[in-house]
Amino acid sequence: MPSSPPPLPSPLWPASLHHLALESADPERVSDFLAATLQMRWERTPGGGAVLAGPGRIIVVEPGSGTGARHVAYGLDSSGRVAELEARFAGRGVPTEPAESPFLEAGAFRVLAPDGAPDGIALLFGVPAEPPSAADGGGLSGRLQHVVFRTPAPEPLLSFLVDEAGFVLSDRVENDDRALTAGFVRSDPEHHSFAAFRASRPAFDHFALEAEGWNDLRDWADHFAELRVPIWWGPGRHGPGNNLFLMIRDPDGNRIEISAEMEHMDRDAPHRVWPLEERTLNLWGTAWMRT
Ligand SMILES: [Fe+2]
Structure with a gap:
């Protein structure tokens, strides 16, 4: 055929x-x-x-x-x-x-x-x-690169992004019942410019700045240390996206990610499926599991 x-x-x-x-x-x-x-x-x-x-x-x-x-x-x-x-x-x-x-x-x-x-x-x-x-103005490298939202219904959101808007599916994270717990979509070769995580209620999850390399994450972390702003999660490396990361929180509780080495995928590259486990969210160690 x-x-x-x-x-x-x-x-x-x-x-x-x-x-x-x-x-x-x-x-x-x-x-x-x-x-x-x-x-x-x-x-x-x-x-x-x-x-x-x-x-x-x-x-x-x-x-x-x-x-x-x-x-x-x-x-x-x-x-x-x-x-x-x-x-x-x-x-x-x-x-x-x-x-x-x-x-x-x-x-x-x-x-x-x-x-x-x-x-x-x-x-x-x-x-x-x-x-x-x-x-x-000057400053450490970090262009605004992706946003993530939490939702109790990630499948309809992902369908909207892919079928209606035309984002391309990069990765799905599924639990043992094959239900979607996270989805990552791209709008250019960078692995994701938007992602959705399943959680009990809709909420903003985080935004990310993409730095030029690993050394920039060190410099960002030293900068946060000077300001006495603790790293909230990381450093680590995500499974989906394979990007290095660390996160801080602002006074409203918004999570801010500094990322580097985000994977690139061709437009026609097929999506992959990851199991829901800590290692998927952080290949290096412990993970922030949304609830
Ligand atoms: Fe992120």
């Missing part, structure tokens, strides 16, 4: 994580912490929030009663591809709406990915605008 032709690539490919908007009841405290730990400069915004920028990283902190991520934005390289991606969603019955962002050019749009919460996860897609001038 002839094999079926490979699916047409989604207009999403290639795209990379561009910026992240966090919600905080105390934007000033969180912004101060992020600016110091992640070597970013920050400015207040008229609504009581803040914009932080450093080399390769832009984070917005918006005032609110909750914590975690308000939205995550992915950058594409042309307005034509953004329009094609929006048309792909519309053709599949996924509602889209225009997204206003000072960091994205006109034509950006937003969709809601299902995570089991009433609102879902807001994903923005657009062409990156001129970065804030603060992004030109």
Whole structure:
């Protein structure tokens, strides 16, 4: 029998994580912490929030009663591809709406990915605008590279990301019953720009900066030590992604990962399946098992 032709690539490919908007009841405290730990400069915004920028990283902190991520934005390289991606969603019955962002050019749009919460996860897609001038400042290497969310229903979220948005599945982690406990998807050759972990309730899990190499993780750790910010998990090496990592926590409890050596995969490379065990989450030792 002839094999079926490979699916047409989604207009999403290639795209990379561009910026992240966090919600905080105390934007000033969180912004101060992020600016110091992640070597970013920050400015207040008229609504009581803040914009932080450093080399390769832009984070917005918006005032609110909750914590975690308000939205995550992915950058594409042309307005034509953004329009094609929006048309792909519309053709599949996924509602889209225009997204206003000072960091994205006109034509950006937003969709809601299902995570089991009433609102879902807001994903923005657009062409990156001129970065804030603060992004030109110096600092340790670490471009914003991936986000992870927790959800009680990872299969529908993963299906949405792959089937509707056009992310490519890189790895699944399954328990003894073959149920999905974590899924990793990519939007360019880097192993994942988004991942979902099964947990009892929807929540933001962490965001990650990708450093240029192992020595940068040492320098980041020394920098955190100077600030008396303890490493919360790591250093270690993840199974899926094979990336080196360490994590800290901000005052709101958001986990921040510094990563290096993220694996690359071709667009057409098949996904793999990992067993749910500590070694999968950390080849080097103990793991943070979400509940
Ligand atoms: Fe991560």
